[in-house]
Amino acid sequence: MRHELKILPEHFIPVLDGLKLAELRKNDRNYQVGDILTLYEWNGEYTGDACEREVIHVADVGSYLPGYALLSMREIHEETNV
Numbered sequence: 840m841r842h843e844l845k846i847l848p849e850h851f852i853p854v855l856d857g858l859k860l861a862e863l864r865k866n867d868r869n870y871q872v873g874d875i876l877t878l879y880e881w882n883g884e885y886t887g888d889a890c891e892r893e894v895i896h897v898a899d900v901g902s903y904l905p906g907y908a909l910l911s912m913r914e915i916h917e918e919t920n921v
Contacts (some may be wrong), residue, residue, distance in 0.1 A: 840874050840875050841874070841875045841877060842874060842875070843853070843879065844864070844879065845878075845879055845881035846878045846879065846881060847880075847881060847882065848880055848881075848886070850862075851878060851880040851890075854878060854889055854892065855888075857886070857914065860892070860911060860912060860913070861911050862876070862912065863908075864888045864907065864910055865906055865907055866899075866901075866906055866907055867872075867906070870894055871897065872895060872897060873895070874894040875893055875915070876891065876894060876912060877890075877891050878891070878892065888912060892912035892913060892914060892915065893911055893913055893914075893915045894912055895911050895912060896910070897909075897911075898910075
């Protein structure tokens with residue numbers, strides 16, 4: 840399944856640079872291993888930059904943050920200018 844998500848520049852740039860390999864997200868989309876995250880940079884409006892990552896692990900952090908999941912991800916495609 841593909842999930843299209845907004846991401847702030849301070850988080851997007853480290854993802855793009857390969858430094859940020861996980862996303863803490865509200866678990867309202869039934870995230871699964873193998874899902875594709877399309878991350879659209881958002882600073883109050885879309886910047887036109889995006890990247891795609893594959894979910895490789897879903898950690899249930901509900902005992903610490905109810906309703907959230909930690910998604911580990913890896914690069915699958917070159918970044919695109921949307």
